[in-house]
Amino acid sequence: METDSEGQCVPLSETQLDFPGEPYSVSVLKVGFCLPQTDGTFRADGTVTLITGLRTVLVDTGGPWDRDFLLRSLKDRGLDPGDVDVVVGTHGHSDHVGNLNLFPAALLIVGHDVSEGNTYRPNQLAEGQSYSIDEHVCVCPTPGHTGQDVSVQVKGTSAGTVLVAGDLFECCNDESSWRDVSMNPAVQEVSRQEALRTADVIIPGHGPPFRVLRK
Template identity: 80%
Template sequence: MMQTDGEEVVRGHIDKVPLPESQTAFPGQPYSVSVLKVGYCLPQPDGTFRADGTISLITGPSRTILVDTGGPWDRDFLLSELKERGLNPADVDMVVGTHGHSDHIGNLSLFPTAVIIVGYDMSEGDTYRVNGLAQGQPYRIDEHVSIVPTPGHTGQDVSVRVKGTSAGTVLVAGDLFECCADEDSWRDVSLNTAVQEVSRKEALLTADVIIPGHGLPFRVLRS
């Protein structure tokens, strides 16, 4: 479950406030976070639903990190969004799949040279690296960026925490949160609601902005 890296947080009242559609970029020093595609989940009349995962990009002076790649149908969109930012797939140093569902990791094959993290697995090419995620420990990229275990939606969910943006600490959370107003819906797609509830509470105590898996970013207000 998500660790606080020693930060002490006073527990109190917490509000989730949706951000406007225009606010999907969070510049910072040394890292900035941008939402390339806002995910969605749309129930259909026949009982199915249409869904796609949020795609986010973290850029810094020495690292470019993509968090979730959308579904395979997002291939051309993703390549276009990277190109608009002067990037090609070889420029992406690390790709993090917050969990193994197809709408979140459908384009991993575009990044064969990147370090790949999906859930608790970390690999570079066919070499797998030992890490502490499965033991509940964050994987620190540096003092500003960490990958943290946030299980519940699946057994091996992770989120990416970025400190020092203009909005404070941003958590790219995958399906830990479906969207801002998901108080009922997240339970329907959770493997373990009790575990996920703990992960969600810890996220709300440590993040200033949360980027969910299927909706716009939202701000966390604590009092």
């Protein structure tokens, strides 16, 4: 179990993927993974998360190979791609933003870019300021894994504040691995500590959700 100065990671049951709340609920549609192979390669896919409530927000879309899975998962919840108001790509790696083209009508937030169609909105993500979707949901800059990583913070769920963190955290017990895939470990460590200080549950990029217990 990983222990950080700001909090302790506690794995949740791998079946605990839904966090109901008012006015927003959070559901993990797909748990990401990263599996080293014997030939030196690795197989990986990013976590896909749906936030529903006043607006419908999809955080990360998986890789292009997840297209049919993603469409089916939305349909199972009574949704078409056109029903998704906001799509957030936590960073630009192919296993996290491989299906952005399914959502041409959505507000797209990818890294520090905020766009509707081909119109880009001014924002202060690059200056370290959050981008508010509303008073309950915001997109927070959490750099380190890449220079423009963002996470999505959702307040008011049954589990408290949920942070959909992309690859800020690989998984709960990632202390031996996250630095190896980090562009800037020192910066990422700061982002991780802030997440552990403020979130009650973290949804990482390549593993099931985990709870944060603060000292």
